[in-house]
Amino acid sequence: MGEFDDLTRLDLVGPLLADAVGDDAWRGVEARLIAGGKSNLTFELVSAAGSMVLRRPPSGHILRGAHDMSREARVQKALMGTDVPVARILLAFDESGPLQVPFYVMQKVEGHAIRDTLPPGYAEDGAGRVAIADALVDTLVELHAVDPDAVGLGDFGRRQGFMARQVRTWTRQWEASKTAEVEAVSELARRLAAYLFAEPARPSVVHGDYRLDNVLMHPSDPSCLRAVLDWELSTLGDPLADLGMLLFYWTQPGEPVPILTPALTAEAGFPDRAYLTERYARRSGADLSDLPAYVAYAHFKFAAIAQGIAARTAAGVMAGQDFGDLSLEVERIATEGLSMWRG
Incomplete structure (x- = not known):
């Protein structure tokens, strides 16, 4: 065996x-x-x-x-x-x-799962690294352009009240996993619960955890994305929730190195979050004036995810993987979310 x-x-x-x-x-x-x-x-x-x-x-x-x-x-x-x-x-x-x-x-799709380092000889210059960012954003735009009814996903989630439900869901996940009170998480939850998110013109299929290390890039062409993976959190909802998550994961130079997710995009040559935001707006035509609220939501959501990882690691149900003490990381993420959005 x-x-x-x-x-x-x-x-x-x-x-x-x-x-x-x-x-x-x-x-x-x-x-x-x-x-x-x-x-x-x-x-x-x-x-x-x-x-x-x-x-x-x-x-x-x-x-x-x-x-x-x-x-x-x-x-x-x-x-x-x-x-x-x-x-x-x-x-x-x-x-x-x-x-x-x-x-x-x-x-099994052949391609690069890019996490902490780029494969040798891959996207070594700024043009190649911008190409990766472009492929990532453009694929997200393609996802949000899919008509859920046309592909049999019209009942994949409720069509109204997505953001309010998400805030409630991740608040419950936080309450179920936490081992101590963290004021920054609680304050972020309060602000998000009180915020009135506008309904999108139509619901989109949203991935729920869209980021560079959840896709496979072409083995030799950094402008080509071969497959989007890890659809566990997918549903019908607000496409800006996906964009907010992508921006949360996109670490920039000089920022703290996260414990649970890669910081590769802080390396020279990768464009900044403003570039990703502008490209998404131009390719999709979306109004991004409310985007800071979605980025704050992304911080809250990942703080709850990090606490869940800590709980599962402590319970020994992660096939031997151990991510150490995550309490300071949870607090850092939530505090950063508060600093980026006045609510």
């Missing part, structure tokens, strides 16, 4: 995969944990026929509404025929399946 047999049940998944793709080589398959996952667990499945990717929730207690593998599989299937690049879903099961939790297996 392999190291991750209890989490992947390859004795059952392998034959199902072999039947799905018509290749018995998948009956003899091994799994390895792909580093970097702090919420769901991602495994590379390797056989004589090649590689695929399995996504599943962590083991142990799961907060209500978290780790929704069924949503990930559904949205990727729906977007296959659009201009948004996604990996093809090969297997998808709910909790009645062989893992007794929702999971799916998808095609």
Whole structure:
């Protein structure tokens, strides 16, 4: 039995995969944990026929509404025929399946998962780094241009009150995971709960966690994005919530280095957040006058996410991954969010 047999049940998944793709080589398959996952667990499945990717929730207690593998599989299937690049879903099961939790297996897309460093020889100059930023923003614009009804996602979420619900949701997640009161988080929650976000002209499919290390870039062309990954938080909602998250993750020179997310974009040659904002506005035609509120929301949301990671790490349900004491990081994120928005 392999190291991750209890989490992947390859004795059952392998034959199902072999039947799905018509290749018995998948009956003899091994799994390895792909580093970097702090919420769901991602495994590379390797056989004589090649590689695929399995996504599943962590083991142990799961907060209500978290780790929704069924949503990930559904949205990727729906977007296959659009201009948004996604990996093809090969297997998808709910909790009645062989893992007794929702999971799916998808095609492995060849490309660079860029986190803390660029691959040798890749986007070495400013033009290549701007090209990465352009591809990231342009793909987000393409996602927000998709008509949810046209791709079968008209019921993927409620169409009104998205931001108010999101603030309530992440407040609940914070309350369920916190181990101590953090005044900056509480104040940010209060301000966001009192703020009246305008309804978008029409709801968009939103990714929910859109950032550089949740996509795969072309192996040799930094202007080409091959696949958008990690759709766990996707729904129908306000597209500016995605833009706010992207800007939150986009670290600039001189800013504190985050513990949980990469700071690669602070390196020379990457454009700043103002560049991303201007390109999104120009390509989408969106009114971004209210954007600071969405950036503040992104800080609040990630403070709650960071606290959830801390709780799962303490419970030992992250397949041996350990991210250390995150209490100061949670406070830093929330404090930064307050300083960027008067509310």
